[in-house]
Every structure is written in C-alpha cells, then in structure tokens.
C-alpha cells in the first residue's frame with residue numbers, strides 16, 4: 495500500500511466562452527452587443543463533485559450557459575460588467591453553497607456600415623480595434639470588478655529612443671534616439687469597491703480609459719516601453735478616481751531597420767523588418783497610493799504580473 499495521500503486544491507468550474515450576440519430591436523435602428531462570456535463557480539461543498547462524483551450540488555455548466563442567454567433577454571446587457579455582476583449575484587444568492595466565482599467577458603465592437611454616407615440601421619462591420627475585457631470576482635463575500643482591453647495595436651514611427659542600457663560581451667544592440675515603438679496593449683484596471691458600490695458608468699469609463707491610453711502613448715516621448723507603460727497607467731489613474739490600479743502586458747513589437755547598402759541604397763529610417771518573435775515582454779502594475787491591495791481580485795484572471 496502506498497502511503498501517499500493527496501487532497502484537492504483550488505478549483506472552480508463552469509461554462510467557458512458563451513458567445514452571446516444581443517440585438518436590441520425596439521426600433522428599425524438596431525443595436526448590437528457581441529460578447530464572449532465565461533461563468534465559473536466556487537464553493538467548499540463542491541469538493542465531493544471532484545472526490546466522489548456526487549453531483550447533488552453541481553449547478554450544471556449547461557445551466558450556467560443557459561442563464562447567460564436568459565439574462566441577456568430578461569435584463570439586457572448594457573455593459574459587460576453589469577451583465578457579470580447580475581450573473582454573479584444570481585448564482586451566489588440562488589444556491590447557498592455557491593460561495594463565489596469568476597465571471598469573465600470579452601466584448602467585440604461593431605461599427606455601422608455607411609451606405610451613401612449614412613449609417614445603416616442594421617448592417618455592421620467589425621471594428622479592428624481592441625477587444626474589451628471585464629471580470630467580476632466574488633470571493634470571501636467581496637465583489638471585485640476589473641475592466642480592460644487587449645489587442646490594442648499601436649505604433650509610433652518616431653518619438654521613441656532606447657539608450658543608456660548596460661553592455662556586456664553579449665550586448666550587440668545599438669543605442670538609438672529614433673526608432674519605431676510598437677506594441678499590442680493588454681491592460682486591465684481594477685475599480686475601487688466603493689466606486690462600484692456607488693455605481694459606475696462602465697461604458698463611459700471604458701471609452702475614457704482607452705482614450706487616455708492612446709493619447710498618452712502618442713504624446714509621451716518614449717525613453718523605453720517600460721516608461722511609456724508607466725505613463726499610460728499613471729495617466730489613467732490620475733484621470734479617473736474610480737480606478738485603484740492598472741496592470742499591463744506589452745510585447746515590444748520590434749521593427750528592425752533593413753540594411754539596404756548591398757543594393758546601393760540608403761535607409762534613413764524608412765524600411766523596416768517587422769519581426770514577430772522573439773519580442774520584448776514588458777509587464778507592470780501601476781497602483782494608486784493609499785488604496786488597499788486586493789490580490790483576490792486577480793485570482794485566476796488570465797494576465798501577468
């Protein structure tokens with residue numbers, strides 16, 4: 495007989511990636527909300543579903559999925575954060591053994607197709623810009639809301655340098671005072687619990703933070719992607735009192751100047767090779783001074799740092 499013993503560690507379960515498209519069609523001018531929603535539940539008493547296959551407390555993942563669609567019909571979406579808060583409250587209040595969970599959403603944006611210069615009522619084209627992110631975390635009786643974005647691809651063709659780094663026998667990188675800076679921003683920010691309690695216009699905040707990120711990227715003269723990232727997070731926290739902290743992951747999408755000398759040509763920062771890998775990976779958290787840290791808000795949230 496083996497004397498090895500094992501026990502069950504952290505767990506949660508639910509339905510991942512419920513693709514939800516909600517059309518609001520009260521008038522001829524339709525509205526579209528396009529989301530990818532994941533619902534997962536936690537609770538100490540769920541342990542038996544893992545250990546013995548006792549399903550008596552398992553709110554089926556199929557039920558969780560159905561609830562997502564039913565809630566879209568019954569309550570609308572409004573914002574991904576509000577949808578997730580409704581789902582979280584529902585599961586925790588309807589089933590007394592469900593202690594918490596993690597609800598996540600991505601939202602894809604659409605523009606109206608222009609027809610003869612006019613916005614079409616019910617034909618849309620997917621926006622190439624960022625995917626919106628939202629999470630609601632319920633843990634230990636507390637509710638945490640984060641918002642964010644991913645795949646916000648930005649580039650500046652000047653106004654970026656990288657100099658002054660240490661050199662050793664393996665360093666070949668040439669210092670530059672004029673390079674391309676490009677990245678695909680993943681950023682998530684946590685709302686102060688008291689601001690969530692008081693009521694947040696999540697859609698307005700999302701638009702505002704996205705705008706601040708872009709404006710800061712454009713206006714800051716970059717000494718390194720690290721410094722640009724810091725300035726972006728700092729600007730968002732300064733602009734919006736609802737935000738407690740911002741986390742970023744930014745790949746440095748390197749653009750290497752192509753040597754055109756073999757063809758008898760100069761290359762005054764005009765022709766670049768856009769490498770896809772390897773890439774620098776710059777991650778950081780920017781925190782408002784004086785706010786309580788909330789590591790639980792980030793449990794199992796797929797990010798970084």
Ligand SMILES: O=c1[nH]c(=O)c2[nH]c(=O)[nH]c2[nH]1
Pocket residue numbers: 656667717718719720746774
């Ligand atoms: O903005 C940058 N940060 C770095 O840390 C780094 N390292 C590197 O090789 N290039 C760059 N660029």
